[in-house]
Amino acid sequence: MMTFQRLRLLARSLCSPALFAIGLALASSPAAAPAQGPFAGPSSRTMTVEVLDVGQGDSILIRSPEGKTALIDAGPSKDAAARLLKRKGVSTIDLVAISHHHSDHYGGMEQVIRVYKPRYFLASDSGHATKLYLRLLQAVEEEGITAVGPTSKPRKIQLGSVELTIFPQAPEDRREENNNSIGLRLQYGNFSMLLTGDSETNERKWWVQGHPELVRDCTILKLAHHGSRNGTDQRWLQLVKPELAVASLGKDNDYGHPHSETLSLLHKNRIPLLRTDQLGTITIESDGSDWKVVHPNLARRGKPTQDDVDRVAASSVDESPASARTASGKTSSSSRKTRRR
Amino acid sequence: MGPKGLDVPVRHSLTLDRFEGKTKQIAVMLTDDGESFNLPKSILPPTAKPGDILTLSLELDTEQTRDVADETRRVQGKLKERDPGGDLKL
Numbered sequence: 001m002m003t004f005q006r007l008r009l010l011a012r013s014l015c016s017p018a019l020f021a022i023g024l025a026l027a028s029s030p031a032a033a034p035a036q037g038p039f040a041g042p043s044s045r046t047m048t049v050e051v052l053d054v055g056q057g058d059s060i061l062i063r064s065p066e067g068k069t070a071l072i073d074a075g076p077s078k079d080a081a082a083r084l085l086k087r088k089g090v091s092t093i094d095l096v097a098i099s100h101h102h103s104d105h106y107g108g109m110e111q112v113i114r115v116y117k118p119r120y121f122l123a124s125d126s127g128h129a130t131k132l133y134l135r136l137l138q139a140v141e142e143e144g145i146t147a148v149g150p151t152s153k154p155r156k157i158q159l160g161s162v163e164l165t166i167f168p169q170a171p172e173d174r175r176e177e178n179n180n181s182i183g184l185r186l187q188y189g190n191f192s193m194l195l196t197g198d199s200e201t202n203e204r205k206w207w208v209q210g211h212p213e214l215v216r217d218c219t220i221l222k223l224a225h226h227g228s229r230n231g232t233d234q235r236w237l238q239l240v241k242p243e244l245a246v247a248s249l250g251k252d253n254d255y256g257h258p259h260s261e262t263l264s265l266l267h268k269n270r271i272p273l274l275r276t277d278q279l280g281t282i283t284i285e286s287d288g289s290d291w292k293v294v295h296p297n298l299a300r301r302g303k304p305t306q307d308d309v310d311r312v313a314a315s316s317v318d319e320s321p322a323s324a325r326t327a328s329g330k331t332s333s334s335s336r337k338t339r340r341r
Numbered sequence: 342m343g344p345k346g347l348d349v350p351v352r353h354s355l356t357l358d359r360f361e362g363k364t365k366q367i368a369v370m371l372t373d374d375g376e377s378f379n380l381p382k383s384i385l386p387p388t389a390k391p392g393d394i395l396t397l398s399l400e401l402d403t404e405q406t407r408d409v410a411d412e413t414r415r416v417q418g419k420l421k422e423r424d425p426g427g428d429l430k431l
């Protein structure tokens with residue numbers, strides 16, 4: 001298990017690629033890997049979540065151990081998501097979802113629909129309309145894709161052995177489409193991830209009050225609204241208790257994402273953050289028990305030297321207060337053990 | 342239609358300051374107050390050059406807004422009929 005200190009170090013060391021590579025190398029050290037876990041390399045039990053680097057927007061690819069795939073959002077540009085999927089060798093998609101009707105989340109989805117013809121299309125029936133969104137819906141209709149939506153009760157989608165729960169939808173907010181975001185909880189064994197589009201305070205409050213069990217204790221939190229100050233709050237973090245936060249955003253974006261208030265909240269709660277504007281695509285693998293962050297570009301840089309390892313170990317000692325957050329109390333291993341949920 | 346008198350076109354006088362970007366496709370526009378913002382060169386009159394003053398006129402198109410909203414509702418309704426309901430196993 002990678003200690004919390006090392007994970008924090010990993011997140012902090014983005015300005016130091018060598019150090020970051022070490023963190024990853026430690027995370028994947030076969031010596032400390034579970035005997036039959038995925039961490040000597042992906043196995044038939046490995047589920048993957050990739051927070052794709054699509055610039056200032058969201059697109060998240062989920063692959064189940066059985067090869068089932070879901071794409072949550074498709075970024076802002078017309079063909080970037082489809083191109084990325086091709087490059088990753090994705091040949092079929094079982095489910096696509098639009099978190100909400102803003103173009104930085106669905107801009108590339110029409111192309112994905114045309115190329116991949118997924119089996120299911122998940123979207124809310126919010127009335128926020130644009131010509132571009134209408135064209136996407138028309139593509140879904142023309143391709144004969146089965147449309148599904150949130151219901152008044154939590155709705156489950158079994159993506160192979162990965163379970164996605166669609167949250168009940170808050171009453172439609174006609175002024176702020178972000179508050180019409182679809183909420184999703186991914187569960188795979190003890191590993192979980194929370195995806196709530198760009199949900200702002202009102203919608204999150206509605207879920208916290210009405211369905212706290214859906215958001216409670218998630219291993220990883222995708223920050224809502226690209227790390228905006230209105231996408232995260234203290235109550236939310238206290239309930240979700242993520243071991244790691246990830247944010248999808250563009251480098252030097254015009255909106256100042258992530259906002260300093262969000263970064264302060266994460267710091268205060270000792271939650272490390274990984275960002276696509278700094279790392280590119282962020283890949284997370286889990287076997288349902290352990291999980292790890294994989295970064296192919298950096299992983300290719302090779303094994304760390306003993307000096308590098310010593311530097312990481314020495315730095316970790318300085319982070320001792322955070323060790324209380326490690327999942328099982330162990331201080332060194334290859335990947336992180338998920339908390340029992 | 343909105344409240345009477347509020348749907349009239351709004352006009353802004355802008356100066357085309359310069360072209361930027363790898364292929365000079367970004368037009369940097371200056372307001373009279375000195376604020377700047379970018380527009381794609383492709384939406385400018387083809388002969389516009391730095392130093393030219395242009396008028397930007399913005400007007401609500403309520404008819405098109407309504408048409409797109411209505412058509413979106415119609416397609417959403419048709420798609421909803423395809424929803425099998427209940428939990429799904431893929």
